[in-house]
Amino acid sequence: MHAHKHKLATMSETLLPVVMCFSGLDPSGGAGIQADIESVSSHGCMAAPIITAATVQDTNNVMSFLPMPADLIIEQARAILEDMPVSIIKIGMVGSAEMARAIHSILIDYPEIKVVYDPVFSTENNGSLSTSDLIDNVRELLLPLTTVLTPNIFEAHALTPGSDTAAAAAMGLLENKCEYVLLTGTHAKTSDVVHTLYSNHRELKQFHYERLPHKYHGSGCTLAASVAALLAIGHEPISAVHHALDYTHKTLINGRRIGMGQYHPDRFFWLNNSDKSKAS
Numbered sequence: 001m002h003a004h005k006h007k008l009a010t011m012s013e014t015l016l017p018v019v020m021c022f023s024g025l026d027p028s029g030g031a032g033i034q035a036d037i038e039s040v041s042s043h044g045c046m047a048a049p050i051i052t053a054a055t056v057q058d059t060n061n062v063m064s065f066l067p068m069p070a071d072l073i074i075e076q077a078r079a080i081l082e083d084m085p086v087s088i089i090k091i092g093m094v095g096s097a098e099m100a101r102a103i104h105s106i107l108i109d110y111p112e113i114k115v116v117y118d119p120v121f122s123t124e125n126n127g128s129l130s131t132s133d134l135i136d137n138v139r140e141l142l143l144p145l146t147t148v149l150t151p152n153i154f155e156a157h158a159l160t161p162g163s164d165t166a167a168a169a170a171m172g173l174l175e176n177k178c179e180y181v182l183l184t185g186t187h188a189k190t191s192d193v194v195h196t197l198y199s200n201h202r203e204l205k206q207f208h209y210e211r212l213p214h215k216y217h218g219s220g221c222t223l224a225a226s227v228a229a230l231l232a233i234g235h236e237p238i239s240a241v242h243h244a245l246d247y248t249h250k251t252l253i254n255g256r257r258i259g260m261g262q263y264h265p266d267r268f269f270w271l272n273n274s275d276k277s278k279a280s
Helices: 002-009 032-042 070-081 096-108 130-147 153-159 166-175 217-234 236-251
Strands: 018-025 044-055 062-067 086-091 114-117 180-183 193-199 203-210
Touching: 002 032, 018 032, 018 062, 018 217, 032 044, 032 217, 044 070, 062 130, 070 096, 086 096, 086 217, 096 130, 114 130, 130 153, 153 166, 153 180, 166 193, 180 236, 193 236, 203 236, 217 236
Parallel strands: 018 044, 018 086, 086 114
Antiparallel strands: 044 062, 180 193, 193 203
């Protein structure tokens, strides 16, 4: 049954690529599932959203969150996977060890679907989205099934305890059988922002971008969802990463401060361009 459904995705190039997104709901609209939907849509794909947690947050901080029932998540995902030709699965906020196990139970039944995972549980000033139990389950269950992992420096170190450098953390993540690790450099103390892609036990490529003067709410979600969408429309992983980074940087350049905290990326900046071409 599974193979039949996904064969549909290759029958016609006119089918709209579908990206299934497991993410939290951010009521500010900057991050989480809305960032996924906007990014995936901006690249000409359709998002199939599965909300893993409800959060209380604004443009400054996450105050609290409540994970969704794991059995509900499984039922939602399986209903869509049996009905629509899902090309890629993107994972953001997991929220609980039980949720990690639930998502794992879905991924193992669809091994042909590539996975992009942004481990949303540790930031520069907020580690409240994770527990040691959750991190252990992520490391054991989700990382081995991940095609492209997009951690920031704090998340990479949280997933590889004892790693003394960012590069060592990335190598440790590859040893967990992630195929590609895109280590984002926004939080590093460098003059420009350097993102580094690793695979096959080595560093593949660095991507340099101007360090912008503001902080942004949802940049990591935007990047990972864009990588997922670009994979869905046929890019190879290195190309998907490169184009996703370019797109994300443009959303930040065009970002706006809507609340009293971080800026919102403008994921539809291209609508203001005269050529009206899609972001990809």
